[in-house]
Amino acid sequence: MPRFPRILVTTVLSLVAGFDVQAATQQGSNAVVEEFFWYGCPHCGRLEPKLDTMLAARGGTVRVVRVPVARTMISRAHQRMYFALKQLGAEQRVHVAIREAITSGNTLLLTESAQATFLSARGVDPAAYRAAYESADVSHACEVADSEASAHGITAIPALVIRAQVVDPATVVSQARAKGKDLTGEDEVLGAMVSNVSAQLSDVQ
Template identity: 35%
Template sequence: MRNLIFTAVLAAVSLFGLTAQATEYEAGKQYTELSSPVPVSQPGKIEVVELFWYGCPHCYAFEPTVNPWAEKLPADVHFVRLPAMFGGVWNVHGQLFLTLESMGVEHKVHTAVFEAIHKEGKKLATPEEMAEFLAPLGVDKDKFLSTYNSFAIKGQIEKAKKLGMAYQISGVPTMVVNGKYRFDIGSAGGPEQALQLADFLIAKERANAKVGQ
């Protein structure tokens, strides 16, 4: 009986906290609720997607804030980086990211790629230039080039394009929670505020899932 009361109190406190936060966040202001939800990549988990471009200074500036947050997310949350594909060099850099991710080395060189573009002035606009840059970081040149030009990566590019269209993004960095809620740093009020909003929407989805059980 005591356990039941304690559980009920916890539920009430959680609901109160979510309600209190809800007064600060409103669909149409800090975030947009998508009219057609987009399926998540891992059903059963709350998905948080960060859409970015390696050439975007705002995405680069967001890195020191979003990375520690993403590393501490609970087990029921799945964090995904997705390159925005708006054509030209956006697509080239997106293909770079998808290649690194496919090779399983993205987590090792992701920051270095950002710094090469924004601190060292590298363009990384051709696969050959990318391969030369990545080789000293332990990425095999031949494997990188063959993967970059592979049919599998072309399929991933098309998938990324379709997701960007489904999310109805117009710029980066943009975040999407569980395929339902889209927002950017500007609408949220800043980098830290964007992650607070993400936390709120994660809690909202977690509460919705419990109600539906």
């Protein structure tokens, strides 16, 4: 899949995801971290609080763009759900509920109808949701997200991208071993990912 120009990527993410790209890029792309994730990935869910804590400590000088990865029919449905909710300005308040419902096995939210029913119980208007889900803007945002994942060679999640560098579990495990250290356990690996990104942002004021 050809890579979309960066201006298109930021424009579509701004339009559909409700992300203030101009504010986030005042210091250039160095001030933006891309987080590649899937609602059904429990590791992604455990990474996010660590990432959010690091970003909060920087007082808003660094922003994160979540990019939902679609590798299967299931994750494709979830990718559309993410962008539809972003378009409605509702994703942030239901993000954790969706992730917990899917990772717990209570529901897979595979269809637009199942998603609308689940979200309706959490204050999202089902008619507005269906319109957003089927919209051309959401389809375009999914294409851009796919292009970003392809361009960065994302093969595993969670993954973070900062200054065109991919930081994923394999990256930090390899870096640690090169220094004669073994990372033991998920918590240590996820912490190392966030520390790696934080170090690359040390010059961002």
